[in-house]
Amino acid sequence: MEAGQIGVSGPALKRRLEASSPRYGERVIYALLASCAVISVATTVAILVSLLEPALEFFGEVSLGDFLFGTDWGPTFEPASFGVLPIVVGTLSVTFWGLLFAIPVGLGSAVYLSEYASRRTRRIVKPVLELLAGIPTVALGFFALTFITPTLQDVWPGHLFGGPPLIFSALAAGLAIGLMVVPIIASISEDAMTAVPNGLREGAYALGASKSRVATRVVFPAALSGIVASIILAVSRAIGETMIVLLAAGNTPNLTFSPAESIQAMTAFIGTTATGDIATGTITYKTVFAVALLLFVMTFVMNLLSIRLVRRYREVYE
Amino acid sequence: MSGGGPPNPRARLAVSGARAMTAERLDSRPRGDVVKGTVFATLLFLAISLALVGLAILLGDAILDGRGRLDAGLITEGSSSDPEKAGLRSAIIGTLWIIGFVILLIAPIGIGAALFLEEYANKDSRLARLVEVNIQNLAAVPSIIYGLLGLAFIARGPLSLGFVVLTASMTLALLVLPIVIIAAREAIRAVPPSIRAGSLALGATRWQTIRHQVLPAAIPGIATGVILAVSRAIGETAPLIPLGAATFVTFDPSGPMSGFTAMPLQIFNWAKQPSDDFRVLAAAGIVTLILLLVLLNSFAIWLRNRYEQRW
Numbered sequence: 001m002e003a004g005q006i007g008v009s010g011p012a013l014k015r016r017l018e019a020s021s022p023r024y025g026e027r028v029i030y031a032l033l034a035s036c037a038v039i040s041v042a043t044t045v046a047i048l049v050s051l052l053e054p055a056l057e058f059f060g061e062v063s064l065g066d067f068l069f070g071t072d073w074g075p076t077f078e079p080a081s082f083g084v085l086p087i088v089v090g091t092l093s094v095t096f097w098g099l100l101f102a103i104p105v106g107l108g109s110a111v112y113l114s115e116y117a118s119r120r121t122r123r124i125v126k127p128v129l130e131l132l133a134g135i136p137t138v139a140l141g142f143f144a145l146t147f148i149t150p151t152l153q154d155v156w157p158g159h160l161f162g163g164p165p166l167i168f169s170a171l172a173a174g175l176a177i178g179l180m181v182v183p184i185i186a187s188i189s190e191d192a193m194t195a196v197p198n199g200l201r202e203g204a205y206a207l208g209a210s211k212s213r214v215a216t217r218v219v220f221p222a223a224l225s226g227i228v229a230s231i232i233l234a235v236s237r238a239i240g241e242t243m244i245v246l247l248a249a250g251n252t253p254n255l256t257f258s259p260a261e262s263i264q265a266m267t268a269f270i271g272t273t274a275t276g277d278i279a280t281g282t283i284t285y286k287t288v289f290a291v292a293l294l295l296f297v298m299t300f301v302m303n304l305l306s307i308r309l310v311r312r313y314r315e316v317y318e
Numbered sequence: 319m320s321g322g323g324p325p326n327p328r329a330r331l332a333v334s335g336a337r338a339m340t341a342e343r344l345d346s347r348p349r350g351d352v353v354k355g356t357v358f359a360t361l362l363f364l365a366i367s368l369a370l371v372g373l374a375i376l377l378g379d380a381i382l383d384g385r386g387r388l389d390a391g392l393i394t395e396g397s398s399s400d401p402e403k404a405g406l407r408s409a410i411i412g413t414l415w416i417i418g419f420v421i422l423l424i425a426p427i428g429i430g431a432a433l434f435l436e437e438y439a440n441k442d443s444r445l446a447r448l449v450e451v452n453i454q455n456l457a458a459v460p461s462i463i464y465g466l467l468g469l470a471f472i473a474r475g476p477l478s479l480g481f482v483v484l485t486a487s488m489t490l491a492l493l494v495l496p497i498v499i500i501a502a503r504e505a506i507r508a509v510p511p512s513i514r515a516g517s518l519a520l521g522a523t524r525w526q527t528i529r530h531q532v533l534p535a536a537i538p539g540i541a542t543g544v545i546l547a548v549s550r551a552i553g554e555t556a557p558l559i560p561l562g563a564a565t566f567v568t569f570d571p572s573g574p575m576s577g578f579t580a581m582p583l584q585i586f587n588w589a590k591q592p593s594d595d596f597r598v599l600a601a602a603g604i605v606t607l608i609l610l611l612v613l614l615n616s617f618a619i620w621l622r623n624r625y626e627q628r629w
Contacts (some may be wrong), residue, residue: 276469
């Protein structure tokens with residue numbers, strides 16, 4: 001709707017609807033607002049550039065194959081080794097244990113809030129879940145270290161996975177991460193379930209379905225794309241979480257899926273290595289950015305997938 | 319036919335019998351279904367209780383662990399290597415400086431971007447879709463990556479500001495900007511088009527319409543978004559680690575170009591000490607931090623409920 005062309009070539013008598021003089025002020029404002037929007041795109045570009053530059057230099061020194069498929073991680077050791085698999089497995093292991101907790105709890109909460117809870121319960125419980133979502137991750141990491149780990153050590157059944165977890169373990173960090181992503185799964189899934197039209201529920205009730213059947217066979221499938229999106233987003237958040245793994249999962253790059261052992265996650269490697277005094281241009285510096293690039297790519301793919309899926313259920317029901 | 323029923327007593331009896339049978343059939347469900355339904359509902363209730371109990375234990379554990387240091391000294395004392403004397407003062411001042419500049423950055427940029435996307439951009443264009451996906455993705459990029467961006471682009475590299483308050487503010491601002499933009503867009507979208515049409519029909523320019531009609535109506539929603547973004551920025555630790563803030567700070571930050579520490583960082587530094595005294599300090603710090611965030615979030619919710627406009 002830019003002001004301009006419409007009335008210019010018309011008959012002289014016709015009143016012109018647009019402004020009689022060019023409005024420079026409006027144009028300045030347009031440019032200012034547009035530049036604000038550009039900042040968000042520029043951020044992505046800046047992230048990519050800042051990661052790619054050192055990462056490409058890194059791959060000039062270490063081959064991509066050695067990096068992605070090597071099983072020995074010790075970039076700061078002498079001699080250094082750059083096989084990223086142990087810390088990728090560390091990240092995936094923590095994510096796995098976290099999601100094992102968060103998916104049933106999150107989805108259960110979502111179904112409960114959307115299908116079972118009274119209006120009053122929902123009005124009390126939802127802000128409390130939002131509060132959980134707002135807990136700083138450093139607090140969750142501390143919680144994992146000082147409560148989850150000791151509790152696990154107390155209740156551990158004998159020699160499961162080779163004995164109880166040590167001070168640092170994938171499981172303790174995983175459970176704290178699980179607690180962190182429960183609100184993400186619960187709130188996005190609940191949104192998706194609430195967006196399912198009531199007509200579908202009433203139709204099922206009219207056919208004689210019980211409440212649990214309506215929830216599991218009608219609402220759940222109808223909201224599936226939103227539910228899957230919430231889980232993917234939760235995985236992406238779990239993979240990118242730093243403070244919890246830094247405090248509770250340890251810093252030993254073990255290639256293991258055992259929940260009881262200390263591991264190193266990708267973010268924990270970045271967090272321990274990239275402190276302010278890291279020297280630019282060293283191989284350690286480049287390694288940090290190569291790991292960060294891998295992390296960015298992993299989360300980016302999942303974010304896109306989840307954005308797609310959320311858009312789908314919005315288009316269908318709204 | 320309503321009420322009454324057939325006059326014939328036998329017919330009436332037959333009807334009431336049939337009605338009773340139908341009602342009985344409809345009311346009763348197979349026993350298996352009832353049991354399954356109850357089990358299912360119990361499991362759901364258990365799931366949500368588990369989440370809430372987890373939160374309760376987290377809070378209770380922090381209060382219990384930190385009760386020995388939940389005193390005035392926690393706020394008035396600066397950093398110290400002696401856990402008895404250490405406090406959050408430098409960290410609180412650092413957080414205040416950082417967050418002040420974060421607000422100065424995210425409020426205008428966030429509102430500007432949201433206004434452009436909602437009021438000016440052609441929403442069906444590929445560019446608009448790209449920007450939208452871009453913002454949603456940015457909201458989910460791991461926060462430590464923002465820290466590396468800050469290290470490579472702001473502390474060093476093109477801007478080379480060094481490890482100062484302003485570097486931290488800019489890094490955190492980029493991190494929480496998507497939250498502000500998404501919230502502001504929703505608030506702006508909630509203003510009905512008829513308001514704009516009315517204003518334009520009276521001869522107002524586009525900016526006059528935005529300035530005098532759209533923005534005033536959207537301000538509560540925008541303010542809520544800014545507060546939520548700020549509370550996220552206050553609690554973030556990971557992006558500050560690459561910005562050199564993990565080093566021991568013995569002074570109070572005093573301006574945008576001063577070295578800094580922040581509350582979550584100070585807590586992290588205490589939490590990773592093996593000594594129990596520092597753990598107590600960390601727990602007390604966590605209680606303080608969560609209390610601050612709860613206050614901010616409650617204020618945001620109150621603001622939303624109090625000033626939300628229904629059209």
